[in-house]
Amino acid sequence: MFNLSSKCLGLILATILLSGCETLPFLPQNEPLPVNQPVSAEGYYKKITKLDSTGIKTEVSHQQQLAETGDEQAAIHLVMLYSLPGSPLKNSQLARSHLRQYLQKQSDDDLGLLHLLSDQLDEQIQLQRESTELDEKIRRLQSDLKKEQRDREWLQKQKQSLEQQLQQLKAIERNILKREAETNGK
Secondary structure (H helix, E strand, C coil): CHHHHHHHHHHHHHHHHHHHHHCCCCCCCCCCCCCCCCCCHHHHHHHHHCCCHHHHHHHHHHHHHHHHCCCHHHHHHHHHHHHCCCCCCCCHHHHHHHHHHHHHCCCHHHHHHHHHHHHHHHHHHHHHHHHHHHHHHHHHHHHHHHHHHHHHHHHHHHHHHHHHHHHHHHHHHHHHHHHHHHHHCC
């Protein structure tokens, strides 16, 4: 008897617990985290790496609103969002700007890691500039190459035209020599 009633009690408890879990609020992936919920940098990074482009845009908007209210955590979250590899909103310059603003407000304890991130953003911006310069140089070289190819084709056509004219002149010369020989021989 006791065994049957404990099984029934266990089943009832499991049913109550499961139905209680169903009533817990669900936070969709693309929704911003609640304002009052502190999040570690690692936890926040893991969350934003799972967002799609719409979710990232929503999260940036949400964090911008929080940053405008003076939320320091929102400022570092914006740095992370703008630094996120593969993000449609990736912008190293904005990330660096937000990071510099954030660094001005931080204690010495946090500065080492934040300066490392700042230096990496500076390097990334420099690499982007160099890449842009190289791309421009490649475009100029390709343009110069096309111009040289067009010039070479024009010279080839001129050479062919001159060769044809030379052949025509030789034919005229042969005809003149042939007529002179015929008139001299009569």
